[in-house]
Amino acid sequence: MIDKDIIERINNETDILALASEFVTLTKKGKNYFGLSPFVEEKTPSFSVSPEKNIAMCMSSKKGGRPINFYRQIKNISFEEAAIELGRRLGIDMGKSTVKRDLHIHDYEMLEVVMNFYHSNLLFSKDGKKALEYLNQREITDATIKHFKLGFASKNSDQVYQMLSDQGYDVKDMERLGVVKTREDGTCYDLFSNRLMFPITNKDGRCVGFSGRTLEKNEQVKYMNSPETTVFKKGETLYHYFEGLNDIRKANHVVLYEGFFDVISSYQTGIKAGVATMGTALTKAQAELIKKVSNSVIVAYDGDKPGLKAIDAAIPILEAEKLNIEVLKIPEGLDPDDFIKSYGPEAYERLFGESTVDAYMFRYQYYKMGKDFNNANDIKAFKDSVMRMLRYADNVIREKYYAILARDLNVDINAVRQPKEVQTVTQFKKKEPKESKTFIIDKYERAERELILTMLESKDNAQIIDSKLSPTDFAHVNNNIIRTKVMDYYRKYGEMDTERFSATLDTEYRDYFIETYLKNKFYQKKLTLLNNEGIDTNVKILQSASYARREKFLKQKLAELENNIDKDTAEYLRYAVELAELKKKKISDGGK
Known part of the structure; x- marks a missing residue:
């Protein structure tokens, strides 16, 4: 806790007029200053600042107050965090109340240097002219370029490496943060080459990574992202989240896009409350970020088949955060950026009033297609x-x-x-x-579920279990499909992200996976379920499941034939012999 005297000192010594002016354009009227509220969308100014009382208030939303509270609300941070930030500005010794120094501050500082370098390279270098021409062709304005801090990485360059080296940064840190790579001969080069650069910031506005769009026509990799690092996790980051906070508050909703240019083009039309998942499936962490700043989200993914499928996958994740969900229906299979280019900003803005449906209606229409x-x-x-x-x-x-x-x-x-x-x-x-099912079925299914939960813990576990089972070793067909998908996911991504994995499943299997596995108490509490001995035991149980399925089928057929007066005796004997042989094989294989 921060001492009350320190809180009072911060509130008294912080210049509320200077603080509010960082976020709002103010005009003096009498003793006070007025401007459009940073908290709500409005045409008539309701936000006032009183230097005499040292308060800033929005009369429409009743948000604001003394400096700490105003800063807390506009930055969407805790009261203590707001007090500490303002206290540091004043040079106040916060003592024990000071939170731990961010261990990644050095990383953020270096990445911000790189971001500013790329931005300057785009605006002022000879190399950057080609990228500027590309942006001009897309009708991206200078103001938008500056807002999004767009940049340019020169072709086959070591400019970033040289610049950082000159400023005393360690090459190991450059490599670790994914801006530089080292050749076998020990020379260094920049990771991004001849690419338009999009800086990616975290929820606090710190640069954590980059995405680069190629300007080469024959380049197969259209977008290249920074590798995941200690500060950059794609599944925990939303593009333009921090930069869009004030507009999100005013609009009282978030517009969720798939791509960078969707956010940028929409911003230019006046739809400024946009964020993007950077082309990956929506995660729980990203949905939680949205929930922190608004209760409402408009999903504006591409209008083609993959986009519609992605919306269907995103909705349950957003629903889990109890968000009010609307879906923007973009005609002709276009993405937002293409629609704006084809039909103009006015037509795009009209879509938000005429072509949004709730999550239930979207899915109903999607399933009906x-x-x-x-x-x-x-x-x-x-x-x-x-x-x-x-x-x-x-x-x-x-x-x-x-x-x-x-x-x-x-x-x-x-x-x-x-x-x-x-x-x-x-x-x-x-x-x-x-x-409730019979005990024997529960035994097989329970063993199978425990094995899959163990596979979700790590790639090593998954490989061990998968190597011991054949494709016919399963108790439930849904589990067999999920087991196969888990291995496919590990082969593609190396490590498990269950939210991202579930989004890759078709609706039927995704619902089953969420209910059966993500809501399992062992998964939720991150408990280790099976050791090596337990894995072997459950594998043996599951291997006998195919016997149980066939045995059940044979018994059913025999029962049907026994009740049939016109039964085929040869067929009956064939089933009876197979059943007897199956029981012998079970015993010889150690089955029960």
Whole structure:
């Protein structure tokens, strides 16, 4: 805790007029100063600063107050963090209240030097002219270039290396932060070559990495990102998050894009509350960042098939943070940037008033696309998707979409309701005990789930378990598919990010994965589930699951034939012999 006397001193000694002027353009009227509120979207100024009382207040939102509280709200930080930052500005010794010095301050400082170098290189160097021409062709203004701190990395250069070396930075730090690489002969070169540079900042506005867009027509890698480092984690970062905070507060929502130029082009049209996932699947950490600054999000991904699929994957992650979700429907399969270029800023702005739908309607329409309601398979797939969507929905929303679904399928509404919803509560409760499976099935499925949870812990675990199992060793088909996908993910990315992994799954398997694994207490508490002995035990149990499946099938067929007067005796004997041989094989293999 910070001493009350220190808090009072910070509030008294901080010049509120100078502080507020960092964020708002103010005009003097009488004793006070007025400007447009940094907290809400408005046309008539309601934000006032009183130097005499040393307070700054927004009359519309009632936000602001004395210096610490105003700074806390406008920076979206804690009261203690705001007090410490303002105290340091005043040179006040914060004593024990001072938070730990950021261990990465040296990294941030170096990356900011690199960011400023790239920015200057774009604006003032001969090399940067080509990149400026490219931006001009895309109608990106000088003001926008400066707001986003866009830069340029020269072709086949060691300029960044030389510049940092001249300033005394260690080459090991340059490599560690992903701006320089070393050749086999020991010479160094810049990682980014002939690329338009997008600096990436964290939630506090610190530069943590870069993304570079190639200007070479034949270059296969269009965008190159900084490698993940101690300060840069793609799944925990949103492009333009810090820079857009004031506009997000005014708009009272976040617009979520996929790409950099979507954010930049939208910013120029006046849609300034935009952030981007940098082309990767949305993560829980990114959704949490959105929730910290707003309760509402508009998802404005590309309008093509991959974009629509990505929206469908993002919605459950945003729903988990209890966000109000709208989806911007962009016609003709265009992304926001292309739409603006094709139809202009005014048409794009109109989309936000005319072409947004809620998350339920988007998914309903998305699942309906391409379905033939004269085809039973399409009907079932569509109905199943809608039912999964409504699993956790409010009862009123469920009933609304049951009615829409029944109308589209031309059936009675009770035909689309889940069976338990057309029973009485008493009937449902009576049937609950029958839902549990037999012990033997539970044994196989439990072993399989424990193995997959262990695979999620590390790539080493996954490789050990996968090497011991064949494709036919499974208890539940969903688990078999997830196990295969887990191995594919490790081969592609090297380490597991379960949020990103779940986004790669189709809706049916993603829902199953979230329910079965991400909500598992062992996963949530990060507990180690199986040691080597436990892995071997569960592998043996799962290997016997194929016997159990075949045995169950044979017993069912024999029972059906026994009750059939016209049974095929030869077929009956064939099943009986196979069942007997299967039981012998189980015993010889150590099965029970």
